[in-house]
Amino acid sequence: MDCVEQKDTEAKAPSVVDRYYTRWYRADMKGKACEDHCILQHSNRLCVVTLAETHPILQNGRTIKSINYQISTGCSRLNNKVSGKSKRGGQFLTDFAPLCRITCSDETEYTIYSCIRGRLLEVNENILETPNLLMEKPSTEGYIAVILPKFEESKSITENLLTREEFESVVSKRSDVQSQTS
């Protein structure tokens, strides 16, 4: 009895993400199968870029070898600095701006993209020290970056993304196809 009740409270309590953020998805990023991204948009318009739980990095007990925010010889997201309330100096990103490259121990490499237009506020340096955060808590402590959309674009930037329901139906179709072919 006790146990059932406990499980109930555990399940019912909405998480911080549930309470304050809306989940948006981009499936099969740049046509690459299952490279799904999840954007958490706070009610204050700020966006947190995360890996969707379906992303290949998080499948089949993979481990991460390295995470690199140096996206080209001339540009590292680690050099991003913002100052003041207006966040002067932050790099401005478009939908397909790469944020980082993640290499798994099996040498597969994945690029994570911004998915939305806006100013880069910060990247998550904690995952450089502890890549496991990304595996264990992809939607909270394992986030990739924080982006602030322009005020006037705070609604329109998610127009090209999938809602949670739309994304779930994409994922379930995927598993249908998989089960048919296998």
Next chain:
Amino acid sequence: MLPLKEKDKPIVQKLLSAGCCARCVLRFCCVSVQAAYRQPQQETLKELKAFIADTENSKCQDSAGPDSRDENNKSHEAAVSDTPEDPPSKRAKLEPSVAAAQCEEEDAAAAVVRPKDDESPVCVVCLGILQELCGTIQAVKIAEAVKAESYEFDTLVLSVSLPAQLCVREHSCWLHVKKEVREKGLVFDKDDVIQVKEAFKWIMQGLVAKELGGVAVVTRSAFEVGVEFTHPQTDADCHFLATTCPDCFKPTKNKQSVFTRMAVVKALEKISDAKFLKHYPCPPTQPTSSCISQDIQCLHVSVFVAGRYNKFCRSLPQTPWVIDGERRMESSVEELIAAPILSAFRADGFNFSSSGREDVDVRTLGNGRPFAMELLNPHKARLNKVEMKKLQEIINKSSDKIRVRDLQIVTREAMSRMKEGEEEKTKTYTALVWTQKPIQREDIGFIDDIKDLTLDQKTPLRVLHRRALAVRQRVIHSMNARFLDPHHFYLGLKTQAGTYIKEFVHGDFGRTKPNLCQLLKTDTDILELDVESVDVDWPPAIPE
């Protein structure tokens, strides 16, 4: 008799023929005897004309002793009652005094139809300010404006706003008589001439005081009554300055005209006499109309009220909550407190500030949070202790969502005590915490032993859109945990002001370190938060 000397004679002559009014003549002669301005202007004019006509008389005046002012007053009174040329009364007499006689005279002067021989043209320098526009009619207008808003006050100060081209005309007139004025030996600069504003106040202060039943009209007061004059030709009169000193007149968004008094004064300081004389007539030309008197503006300086508030409701924001122009919650702490205070002080508006603020879903218990309010333009500025106590009761009866204590009137300076050292002050909280893994009583016992835990808090994501990104160090001085059930406990915290409690509990995506999730090695979340105390010793407590 006017306190004029032989050396004034050429100045008087020049100014009168240039079209100056009698009072402006007195100003340029630097007459600082206020009574000379208060007497009817037609009287002054008559005396000035007599003065320049009669050489012998003026010589006598020069040798007059120190009691010459008394003689002036006597002769003035005599002149008022004896003058056969006084215009006929257009109104029933209100009171048979000297002032009443003056009143009739002003009425007549302002009337559209005036006796031909008495008609004085609009003064080329003051544009009527020291003529028809000052006197009993103006005083009645001012008094009525003050009474209409039923202000409560002991003293008042008159402020006068004049159209900018008066400076231009004053300058032109100064250049016209500069040589003669300087020859008097006492006066060297334009600034030594009696200002139009000053003369206007000398004339008006007593009249306004009388209309308001003996209120003291003084030079410094918390209650200001503003008299504003405009003139349709201001831009036309000042326009030449914009071409000669273009850098003085930069267009500003909120000003109707670039020709503000400040800008014109600055341009006149820059322009050479020769250049001025080339572009502007000297003496100034006859205007087509006099100034227009605008509505009287009354303003009482702000009153400051302080106290402490409790907030008992988890759906009440501190200030009105508006998103995309739409109101989210029906009320707010500041509105609930302000409404009764505004009506008690009959103020036009308010600015609310407090020692920190709580989120919409947070209660503030204990002795409450210090707050202060600036009341704008209060029509009643004084409430005694009993009245303040009553006001506090009215606020507390008006809503059960909030409660106020220690309500008192404070000074503007004292208000800063609330903000100073805010960072060093401590606050205590109680949080209802949820844990993902089930806990037992002894699992949380170690929390009570943690002392002075320093946190590195990145600006929380929930406020990062409007605040700078930074890592701030904050100290949790002490904590205590009270077990509730396997997934819940109450966490008491005593922290440095400015610590983000919610983020300490849920970790804010690992952006606050250390956080409670790390300490308890499970996900934790905050379900409820109460502020138990805000340890600021201002405002002083008022015994119940």
